[in-house]
Amino acid sequence: MTRKPHVLVLGGNFAGLATAQRIREYAGDAARITLIDRRDYLLYNPNIPVDIFENRDPELHERMPLRPVLHEEDINFIQGEVRELDVDSQTVSFIPNERPGGESEKEHYDYLVIAVGARLAYDRIEGFAEHGHTLSDFYHGNRLRKYLHEGGYKGGPIAIGSARFHQGDGAEGLEPYPGGSIPVAEAACEGPPLEATMAMASWLKEHNKGTPDRITVFTPAEVIAEDAGLGNVKQFLELAGGMGIRYRNKTIDVKRITAEGIEFKNGPSLEAELKIVLPDWVAHDFLRDLPISDSEGFVKTDLFMRNPDYRNVFAAGDCAAVTVPKIGGIGHQEADIVARQVAMDLGSLDANEADDPLKPIVFCIGDMGEGKAFYIRSNTWFGGNDEVLKVGRIPFQLKMRYRDLFFLTHGKVPDWGLGLAQFTAEKLFD
């Protein structure tokens, strides 16, 4: 018997899980697949904000166990902390981490998919621990939920926004659409601050805590959420401004969070009782200074998600240099591309089925409270010409039902699910 090629996937959240499942789908049993993650569950963070505002514990709602889901697809799972990667000897070192004190182990691969996301660097924001809030994970989500719903918030001003993102040079020169590029972002992911701003305005009203003019949304960039398309952003800011929400741009970076508010790199501070901040998204330490990494430690790939120098190394999701902004929707597109490329290398797909390069599309559905949401689809930032914004009850239903479908199908949301969501939001609803 010949040994089957070993595909090793690092990371099992949105990008890693989808890639492993799709490799199995496209390549059948042509490969042995192993996935390593430090956690044995998927963290469905896009719905943490809505849980916070609706006072549900996200820990009980937004977690999908990985082991049974991977077992269904005959994918081996290792719960471990990846520590080192040697692309010349094709080995990954990890520590089994179910109990502290694990020894260092190694796995050899024939194909490697890096999908370890990014490190959300709250530890780089002075004063965050004492005075900051956020909504990116269970711990912080529950801290904010309790602060809001258990009497912590006293009705003062609210600041919501991002620290500066430091993008590397790994996507320079790529042209996803004719004449376009992967632009340089100054914030990693501004959907969550926009969503939190709108949902907070509704929450204040519902709880008789004040009017939307308490809230200031800020961005380090010239324009907030530029990736959503300038026309969409303009409409969005008109909507928010009409509600009384304040807007501050070009803050450059968060310098410090204090009890009184937020100090910015570019000068004037913002007074705030509640400070909700999304940090810099930084690459994991073990990826820095590798021959496959860019100047900030993100993994360099072409638009087929393949490293230009190490052709058996792929990346998908937030850890890839081309993933700008850092959103799961783009990671999902990339997962499919990687799976097709690996299946092609394994002889299971031919080039015309596999060679479909990345054309990033920003898809974002953000809760606005009161049963409403905004829906954004755009590719103009990358050189495309599609830009759609819808606001109302149907996008909210889509956001909630997409999550249900994700859990029901164990992450294998059929493409018709996304197509149907787009059709419903854009054609049936105005």
Ligand SMILES: Cc1cc2nc3c(=O)[nH]c(=O)nc-3n(C[C@H](O)[C@H](O)[C@H](O)COP(=O)(O)OP(=O)(O)OC[C@H]3O[C@@H](n4cnc5c(N)ncnc54)[C@H](O)[C@@H]3O)c2cc1C
């Ligand atoms: C509040 C919030 C709301 C969002 N809402 C949306 C949304 O509505 N739509 C959207 O498209 N995007 C949204 N995003 C962005 C989205 O969450 C990310 O883009 C997405 O999670 C990236 O997926 P990923 O698999 O690349 O990385 P991650 O989700 O970060 O997963 C990385 C995985 O790798 C594992 N890992 C990391 N390092 C190691 C290591 N050393 N060893 C072992 N395992 C490791 C982690 O445990 C994790 O499971 C939101 C983000 C936030 C914070």
